Amino acid sequence: MKKPEDKKNSRRDLLKFGLASTVLAAISQTPLSASVLRKKEEEEKVRLLSTNGKLVEVDKSEVTKVKWDSKDNSTENRDRARKGIEGRKWVLVIDLARCKHALACQDSCNKHHHIPGDRQWLNVYKMQDAEDTAPYWMPKTCFHCDEPPCVSVCPVDATYKRDDGIVLIDNERCIGCRFCMAACPYSTRVFNWGEVNDSPEVQAREYDPEIGLPRKMGTVEKCDFCPDMLRQGKLPNCATACPNGVFFFGDKNEDTVTNGNETFRFSELMEKKAGYRYMEELGTEPNVYYLPPVDRLVPFEKCDQQDKHDDEEHKQ
């Protein structure tokens, strides 16, 4: 009979105690928090670049260095590839008016990344939005979205967003679930379905996610904006290779993009040429911009590579 009584009492005590302690905490908290605030005002500020390219100012004490898990045999290359290139926010502008489907971009990309013939990191699409609108060629790299669906769905942090805006893949981490391929609305990602055919020299290299070599069976890969070239201060291969200067690559923080010959202010180019992003409504916030295919260099019908391809087909 006594037991429940005891319980009740102890609960009441506990309640009392809890109440008292919260009041105490509330009283003591006020001056405490004020002093913390005052202290904060005096503290040194740090200017940081957020992943969507905005400059923010925060207290130095609030900054903690992000350490990514390096439990598994991580190498220097993989650590470096996680961090990105400091202070940069890469952006690519593709001028559709200049593209004549020469495919030099694709060739140089394939060569640089030793891409086997069954896939492409960079594709040039024949686009026609509606039956009565004009067709045009649309080169497409990875969009390196600021809200990348592929990164959100990756279960093991194998694909990640870097500070410089690049979305990269670590093929030492990838488990091959292909959720990222299903999640990417732009069909950008390709998979190593079978045994890898890299040359012996490539296979002997130390793995570097910044070039994606050597590749591994059962893992995903895609366009990486050539961070290995960027580290050397060079443009990505597609931009250098294009004979028509379609690809303007640059740093959004510097507001500058260049195709190697001509250099523009990114913001001015957007304004003058009515730049846009592909499928804005998906909310992925791409870092690749397009300039509409108006006043084209060459009419669509006269694009050489298509003829070349047709010739090849005739020969077969």
Next chain:
Amino acid sequence: MLAIVFLVGLASYIFQLRDGLIITDMDDYVSWGIYISNFVFFVAVSLVGSLISAILKLSNAKWSIPLTRVAEVIAVSCIMFAGLIIIVDMGRPDRIHYLFIHGRLQSPIVWDVIVVSTYLVISILLLYIPLLPDLAILRDKVTDIPKWQHKIYSFLSLGWVGSPKQLNIMHKSVKGLAIVIIPIAFGIHTVTSWLFSTTLRGGWNSTNIGPYFVAGAFMVGAAAVIAVMYVLRRNYKLENYFTDELFDKMGRLLVFLSFVYLYFNINEYLTPAFKMMGGERDLLRSLFIGEFAPMFWSTQIIGMVIPIIVLLFKKGRRPLPMFIIALVVIVGAWFKRYLIVIPTLFFPYLPAVEQYGLPTAIEYYPTFEEWSITIGSLAGALLVITFLFRYIPLIGIWEMAEYQGIVENGEIPTKDAAD
């Protein structure tokens, strides 16, 4: 027979481990194939465990008691194979432990790993705990078995004597588990549906997809119980337990569940079909009148509408017609999952291209290896079911005794046995 099919599947998987997923017909467009749709199928069927042994039990539908064991066995074997088949789909199964050491909570795959493994554990417990008194009966009453088998029974029965204390613990834990398993069961299939609906792809980008999956799962699960029940009744002469009346009740349940699923199907297809939005238009056309139309209308009409019509009649709810209908529903449900997973991948936002940027056709014809692994996994699940029923009572002895009013609280038979 089942074992042979299973072994062929296993052999195909060994080839796949050696050569990679290239032995499948998946490509960079159709990057998920029948392995994934088969996974969804397994998860769906496994939901029946919670339906019969939790929802019906808690709602005091006593007629379903003879089916509890059958439903739990189906649930355990299907959820096991769901887990296995998803490993088969992985490009790097050797890195499966990364899910635990590098897992990120924001990925729906990690949610799925958590709920599926929880469901597996609870389902096994829900099968095992009510089995304890039966194992004790087998240990004490059955003598014409080999010694090793006797040893296993006495080991597995964990010293069950049927004391009031033990009975109390068992009743409490079974009831607790039955309550816990309901949200987990909804969870496994809802999270599985989110693997699709958290993407931006046409046909998957739907808010209806969670309940749509759960409704479909209950329907195919009920059909699976009916099919297994019919086979057991014929093979073991269980007409006294799996009565015609029980079939009739299960038939009513299946009709009800089919109507719920029909309702969600109408929601899932009619509203987007009314709008025919850009990203979904081509997909819907191919389902309704194009490439996938024969399969789509077969699953809808043969796999859902006709079963509803047949089961509405009393004659349709007799054991044999029910068995046939159940098989039709199961086959239809498998292909329905094919239609949920694969056609979406045929319609990316950007056109499918080959090397020169010229349009190319997306094709997917599952290879022999894919089919053999898939069919092998289905055979494997059936193998587990038959294996379990060879060694354990397929109807809960004490539950049935309680149900028929032979004993109260299941005390007498086990107590006698202990003495």
